Structures are given as C-alpha cells and as structure tokens.
Amino acid sequence: MAIERFPVEATHIMMFARSIGDPNPIYADEEYAASTEVGHIIAPPTFAQASAQFDPDYPLRPKIGGPWFGSGAKPTGIKRESSGGGGGGNGGGLHAEQHFEYHRHIGPGDVLTATTRPGETWEKQSKRAGKLVFRESITEYRDQNWRNHRETNRKLRSRST
C-alpha cells in the first residue's frame, strides 16, 4: 500500500468521530478546539485508518463499474475462493493487532503520505485452531512537513489445522 495524498479534512474527522461514538468537541467544534491546549481540531487516535479512502488499490472498497463480492441479487456478487477476511489494513486475513505510535496528532489541513512495508512474520501453535501464521505490516504516515506517525498492523494471515 502506498498513499500519495491523504488530505485530512474537518468533515471527515467529524464523521469518523461520530462513527466511533465519541462526542469530544475537539473533533468537531473549531471554537472549542481553539480554547484547548492543542489549539485546533485534531483527529481521534485511530483516524489514520481512514487513509483507506485514499488508497487507490484498497481491496475493501467497491470500485466504480467493477465486480464486488458483497451481496446483490445473490449472496455474493462474484465467485470467490475465500470469504471476506478481516477489516482494516490491506484486506485478507483476520486483524489480530494494531499499534499506533504518535509523533504528532493530525488535524484538518494536513496532507499525509503513507508507505507500508512488511514487518515480522511468525507462527504460533494454537490448540483450538492449529498453526497460525501472523504477518506484520508497518505504515508510516508523514505530513507536509515530514513529521511522522507510525502504525503497525498485525494480521493473522492464514490458518491451517
């Protein structure tokens, strides 16, 4: 995944804060935000995930005119080898862990770029599910001034019994 341009907008932050049920006015009220220590609207701590909206290849978004695996007339719109997989990140696998490291908190007007690289891969033996394979991906977000914000996404990539 590489995102060349993730413009952070106040409306998007407001909608994201609503969706996680967080009424904190720092996410929506400019006047209130100006009176705080931060001094301006910021995004909730997990907002960087919404960068998926700006990933041209994000597999968990229907593409205009393209096939989509969700239901229409039938339970799935396409023939698929595997079911949907987990949420977040790059799609495929179950989302097992998520870690954020904050260098500064993003707000409206920031224009972020994101690059993702693979991290560690490891296996774990589970009594219940057999061999579990975990794979990590690390995404670094940089703002227009090249200050960064990092997230690590750990997924249960495959499961074999």
Added chain:
Amino acid sequence: MSTTISVGDTRTEVLVEDLKRTQLVQYAGASGDYNPLHTDDLFTREVAGYPGVFAHGMLTMGMTGRILTDWVGDGRLTNYGVRFVNQVWPGDTLTATAEVTAVNEVDGEIIAEFSIVTVNQNDVPVVTGTASARVD
C-alpha cells in the same frame, strides 16, 4: 516529578450500549473499510459462514480510545496498541477499563503507561492493549 496520576489508578467507561448495525455502517463509511462482513448480513451468513455481521476490530479500538483521551486529555497519546481477542456483535454493550501501570520521567516529560481492556456484557474481553501518554 509531580503528577496527578499514580500507578494503580483506574478508570472505567461504558463505550456503547446495545451496539447497532447502523453504527457499523457509519464506521464503514467513515473509515473506508467496506468489508461486507460488517454491513452485509446476507453475504456474512451465506458466503462467509458467520452468524451475522460483526464489528470492525478498528471500530472497537476507536471506541476504546476514549477511555484514554477522556482521561489524559487531547493530543497527549504517544502510543496506543491493542490485540483483538474476541469478536464484537450487534447488541453488545462494551465497557473499557484503563489502569496506570507506570509513571516515568522521559526527556523532561512525564509519561504514564496504561493497560487497557474492553469487555462485553458477559465480561468477556474483546480488546486488550497498552498505551502511553504525556501527563501533567
């Protein structure tokens, strides 16, 4: 080093009562994660083989963030990480608890470390994690 936060302090907050499917739709729209597993019951039951739609892990992590930001204040988190240990279903009521596990002075700033757990109405953990934040 003087601070208002000490090791062992805890805070608990109800994040959501009777989680609605519509909130999963809201989160899908805001985050851009349109995986049908979270919004498309027909697909989720008949193709994916689950009892029905379930919450994005990142929705639970997003909701859980409040336990920290309501406590330490805005823009003060330095790390926040969780493991997704059980699925969250529509109808669930989630309660988050954070506990201070350490308070240290790092480069002239006071940094508190937290352990976090969010449980459902049956007291089953759905996410567990850790965080750190600048505190006064």
